[in-house]
Amino acid sequence: MHLQLLDLDGSLVAQPTLREALPWDSVSTVELRDLGPRLRLWSRQRTFDALRARLDAAQAKSVGTITLIGSGDFHHVAVAIIERAARAVAASFTIVHIDNHPDWVRLAPRWHCGSWVNRALRIPQIARVMTLGVCSEDLVRPDWKGGNLAALESGKLVLLPWRHAPSRVGRHIADGYGHRYVDRHIVWENLADGDFAAHLATLVDAIPTQAVWITIDKDVLPEHEVTSNWDQGEMPLARVLEILGADICGEYAPAGHANWFKRIEARMDQPRRAVTAADLAQNERVNVALLRAIAGAEDAA
Numbered sequence: 001m002h003l004q005l006l007d008l009d010g011s012l013v014a015q016p017t018l019r020e021a022l023p024w025d026s027v028s029t030v031e032l033r034d035l036g037p038r039l040r041l042w043s044r045q046r047t048f049d050a051l052r053a054r055l056d057a058a059q060a061k062s063v064g065t066i067t068l069i070g071s072g073d074f075h076h077v078a079v080a081i082i083e084r085a086a087r088a089v090a091a092s093f094t095i096v097h098i099d100n101h102p103d104w105v106r107l108a109p110r111w112h113c114g115s116w117v118n119r120a121l122r123i124p125q126i127a128r129v130m131t132l133g134v135c136s137e138d139l140v141r142p143d144w145k146g147g148n149l150a151a152l153e154s155g156k157l158v159l160l161p162w163r164h165a166p167s168r169v170g171r172h173i174a175d176g177y178g179h180r181y182v183d184r185h186i187v188w189e190n191l192a193d194g195d196f197a198a199h200l201a202t203l204v205d206a207i208p209t210q211a212v213w214i215t216i217d218k219d220v221l222p223e224h225e226v227t228s229n230w231d232q233g234e235m236p237l238a239r240v241l242e243i244l245g246a247d248i249c250g251e252y253a254p255a256g257h258a259n260w261f262k263r264i265e266a267r268m269d270q271p272r273r274a275v276t277a278a279d280l281a282q283n284e285r286v287n288v289a290l291l292r293a294i295a296g297a298e299d300a301a
Helices: 016-020 045-057 077-088 116-121 149-154 196-206 237-243 260-269 277-300
Strands: 002-007 026-031 065-071 093-098 126-132 157-160 179-182 185-188 211-217 246-251
Touching (some): 016 277, 045 077, 065 077, 077 093, 077 116, 116 126, 149 157, 157 196
Parallel strands (some): 065 246, 093 211, 126 157
Antiparallel strands (some): 179 185
């Protein structure tokens, strides 16, 4: 198993124990700090193409690799790695997306941390995206907020929140894995309710492919377990480890946005936190636990 660090914001190179978490076959770092500010939150096509070219030049790995990306502000960067995996394998695969946010907004810029799922759904080898763990207000009137309900209705996208009240919508939505339509609401199958093992069985049953790509944003975890740049969910780390090429984002990394649109967006969407060295050390411990769990699942398979 290969460990790959995408150094976009400096948060990962400050975590030395990642290299010691497992007896990796190899470890590499792709230097991307100069592109980081232009990629953070959202990116123009030209910058995203520059990212792809940099990954090509670095011979970035995908298959048999766990990639750490940095802040959740860069979750859309995962698509560039997933694209590389799609080119490397002939078979289709399923993305299992663990996050406090569905990242499915159709009205956001093309390459945006809140819309990247829609870009992933366009990759021909992607059979389905399964989003797990959402607690955020993105599921309150998702039709008004630009949520990709068409993908949910078609079954191309499956969404199982950790805990969320039924979502009112303005039109009928066909039932599917993880949800049903009742009286103008989408009623979700919450992972926090009932037998978690039964939920996992539903999850496995809904995966239509042999191969799976896991992408994790650590903002799915509660604040006492990890610190991120975003509002955080309630899914315990112990449950995430039960679910387990993968990628992980959701570090905390201070952002100095040169682009004033990004400054406004960050101020509107992201909570203000006083982050301590102890918080960052806990983030590193969570990364080590995730790396060991994912690599252990790969070995078992």
